[in-house]
Amino acid sequence: MVVDHRSSVPPSPHSAMRAGYVHGYHPREAERLHDQANTLVDLLHADTAYPGGAAVLEAGCGVGAQTVTLARRSPGARFTSIDVSSASLDQARQRVSEAALTNVELRQADIFALPFPAESFDHVFVCFVLEHLPRPAEALTALMTVLRPGGTLTVIEGDHGSAYFHPDDADARAVIDCLVTLQREDGGDATIGRRVYPLLIDAGLEAVRVSPRMVYVDGSRPALAEGFTRRTFAAMMEAPRERAIAAGLVSPAVFDAGVRALYRAAEPDGVFCYTFFKGVGQKRRGDA
Amino acid sequence: MVVDHRSSVPPSPHSAMRAGYVHGYHPREAERLHDQANTLVDLLHADTAYPGGAAVLEAGCGVGAQTVTLARRSPGARFTSIDVSSASLDQARQRVSEAALTNVELRQADIFALPFPAESFDHVFVCFVLEHLPRPAEALTALMTVLRPGGTLTVIEGDHGSAYFHPDDADARAVIDCLVTLQREDGGDATIGRRVYPLLIDAGLEAVRVSPRMVYVDGSRPALAEGFTRRTFAAMMEAPRERAIAAGLVSPAVFDAGVRALYRAAEPDGVFCYTFFKGVGQKRRGDA
Numbered sequence: 001m002v003v004d005h006r007s008s009v010p011p012s013p014h015s016a017m018r019a020g021y022v023h024g025y026h027p028r029e030a031e032r033l034h035d036q037a038n039t040l041v042d043l044l045h046a047d048t049a050y051p052g053g054a055a056v057l058e059a060g061c062g063v064g065a066q067t068v069t070l071a072r073r074s075p076g077a078r079f080t081s082i083d084v085s086s087a088s089l090d091q092a093r094q095r096v097s098e099a100a101l102t103n104v105e106l107r108q109a110d111i112f113a114l115p116f117p118a119e120s121f122d123h124v125f126v127c128f129v130l131e132h133l134p135r136p137a138e139a140l141t142a143l144m145t146v147l148r149p150g151g152t153l154t155v156i157e158g159d160h161g162s163a164y165f166h167p168d169d170a171d172a173r174a175v176i177d178c179l180v181t182l183q184r185e186d187g188g189d190a191t192i193g194r195r196v197y198p199l200l201i202d203a204g205l206e207a208v209r210v211s212p213r214m215v216y217v218d219g220s221r222p223a224l225a226e227g228f229t230r231r232t233f234a235a236m237m238e239a240p241r242e243r244a245i246a247a248g249l250v251s252p253a254v255f256d257a258g259v260r261a262l263y264r265a266a267e268p269d270g271v272f273c274y275t276f277f278k279g280v281g282q283k284r285r286g287d288a
Numbered sequence: 289m290v291v292d293h294r295s296s297v298p299p300s301p302h303s304a305m306r307a308g309y310v311h312g313y314h315p316r317e318a319e320r321l322h323d324q325a326n327t328l329v330d331l332l333h334a335d336t337a338y339p340g341g342a343a344v345l346e347a348g349c350g351v352g353a354q355t356v357t358l359a360r361r362s363p364g365a366r367f368t369s370i371d372v373s374s375a376s377l378d379q380a381r382q383r384v385s386e387a388a389l390t391n392v393e394l395r396q397a398d399i400f401a402l403p404f405p406a407e408s409f410d411h412v413f414v415c416f417v418l419e420h421l422p423r424p425a426e427a428l429t430a431l432m433t434v435l436r437p438g439g440t441l442t443v444i445e446g447d448h449g450s451a452y453f454h455p456d457d458a459d460a461r462a463v464i465d466c467l468v469t470l471q472r473e474d475g476g477d478a479t480i481g482r483r484v485y486p487l488l489i490d491a492g493l494e495a496v497r498v499s500p501r502m503v504y505v506d507g508s509r510p511a512l513a514e515g516f517t518r519r520t521f522a523a524m525m526e527a528p529r530e531r532a533i534a535a536g537l538v539s540p541a542v543f544d545a546g547v548r549a550l551y552r553a554a555e556p557d558g559v560f561c562y563t564f565f566k567g568v569g570q571k572r573r574g575d576a
Contacts, residue, residue, distance in 0.1 A: 159452070161456070162561070164447070164449045164479075165482065166482045166483050166486065168479065168482075191452075191456065194452060194453065194454045194559045194561060195454050195559070197506035197507060197559055198506075198507070198557045198558075201507065201557070208508065209508065210504070210506055212502055212504045212561065214502055214563070216498070216499070216500045218486075218498055219485060219486070220496065220497065269486045271482045271483070271485055273450070273482065273500065273563070275502070
């Protein structure tokens with residue numbers, strides 16, 4: 001995934017133990033997430049709006065990159081935004097405060113130990129979270145317990161295997177593979193986007209609809225080349241350089257050449273493609 | 289690319305000499321093209337309509353898979369559909385006749401030796417042709433000479449590098465790589481879709497807009513799984529089996545396992561993604 005995470009990674013033996021969260025927790029990373037969220041807001045969120053009075057759980061809000069967007073677009077809904085990281089919640093709290101939002105409650109909580117009564121939310125929203133979880137299906141099962149029958153569950157995830165570009169470059173593909181491998185070592189799945197539909201079906205949701213949201217960047221879209229290809233995707237790929245090299249996944253020369261090729265694809269005669277997947281399903285009415 | 293080709297491959301040393309057209313010329317191949325064209329018609333063609341009286345050149349019409357759609361959607365326009373293969377034109381002629389279309393003239397001609405006066409067409413349409421040409425940029429230059437200033441040039445191409453699926457499978461990726469390699473040996477580029485924008489810009493077109501057309505297939509779309517994943521994509525990939533094995537690109541075991549994995553992705557819990565690219569540009573007014 002690509003926009004916001006530092007969140008909801010349960011303290012499993014596989015995750016958060018080694019180098020921890022694959023994207024790191026540096027200020028530059030926070031800035032990257034913010035830039036990218038601005039660029040992608042419409043693509044990902046334009047069709048999400050909750051009615052007045054609805055109680056919505058945002059699970060894995062991280063630094064609040066999506067929280068502000070969500071709460072602004074549904075001013076009558078009440079959001080409970082949780083994350084496992086108190087440091088991330090501090091940043092989210094500041095963002096929510098700066099946005100003068102009064103319909104968001106931030107709370108530290110783990111998806112696998114939710115401190116809420118059964119069926120207490122009208123809707124659940126999960127964005128760039130499942131990709132980091134060793135057991136995404138179990139996470140959805142846990143979230144289903146706090147969702148009322150008839151309520152919706154929305155999932156948004158990226159898929160690094162959906163990235164391709166012109167000029168094509170074997171080193172750049174190797175760099176992307178590094179991040180996929182590192183995220184797998186952390187217990188996650190950087191190519192989970194394509195699995196959103198079967199995950200929602202397996203969780204027992206009905207009327208599941210998944211729609212791909214493709215980011216297509218060519219020379220006619222310089223702002224997207226800057227905001228997405230360079231500042232979001234290439235920056236994310238180059239962040240774990242030292243870890244990837246230390247792990248023996250790639251040589252410094254190949255890694256650096258691959259990163260250069262990703263930035264190269266953001267030039268006016270280059271092209272970059274990446275796809276997010278957004279899925280929405282409804283909890284069966286009449287379930288206990 | 290994926291929908292119609294057997295066309296306009298110039299008699300170069302690289303193409304049409306060895307096993308010839310990578311997809312072959314068998315009846316089953318013709319059936320595949322027809323199935324696929326039906327499935328994809330709206331995705332690819334819904335936004336193409338030419339005004340009454342317009343003279344349109346369809347370059348590389350092949351067996352006429354797109355011709356019938358084009359001519360039906362623009363009943364007042366006059367189409368000249370050319371192909372280098374007389375056998376393909378025979379099939380195209382039959383299709384046009386069965387569709388009772390009176391606004392299509394079929395003619396054997398080579399894109400690199402067009403038998404038309406300069407600037408004699410109001411619009412030019414090219415679909416699944418450039419991917420097979422050793423010199424796609426020169427083909428566009430040749431087509432530009434017969435386009436009037438202010439007229440549009442439309443290009444549609446697939447990109448095999450845009451294919452990914454769930455469950456992911458290394459053998460399936462190897463099979464796709466085989467077809468990309470074989471098409472390259474024939475002088476083509478099976479990943480040309482991502483290059484449509486820079487190709488149109490380099491050809492001197494203005495106001496170029498490229499839009500990706502993603503085919504997303506999950507368990508909620510069984511007709512698309514049948515029409516596209518199975519009958520179009522997987523069938524296309526498995527067609528050059530003997531040639532790929534004879535060329536030493538892959539073992540029979542890997543090839544067969546990869547093809548099975550592609551069909552596997554068409555099951556209800558599988559997912560398949562593929563993207564076509566459609567580009568439209570306008571010839572500068574005031575050019576000689």
